[in-house]
Amino acid sequence: MPCPPDARYAKWLVTRTENPPGQSILEPRRRAIAWGALYDGRHVSVPVWAVARARGWVCVEQKVDVHETWLAWLPAEDVQPV
Secondary structure (H helix, E strand, O other): OOOOOOOOOOOOEOOOOOOOOOOEEEEEEEEEEEEEEEOOOOEEEEEEEEEEEEOOEEEEEEEEEOOEEEEEEEEHHHEEEO
């Protein structure tokens, strides 16, 4: 169920898994576009940084506002390099 649109986390990408096995940090991190659902229920594409990977998954860093970032694990097919 989507959260209220004014909730602090409404514009964050919904993380699709927690702690997949075999994680590795991407150095350097890479610019990408992620497609997914936000916690307010919308489905969007957003610019992100790919910061880690695991088999079939990519962890992305989303800039939410000037002071806050959010990390979410998404299926690898939903994250495309720029």
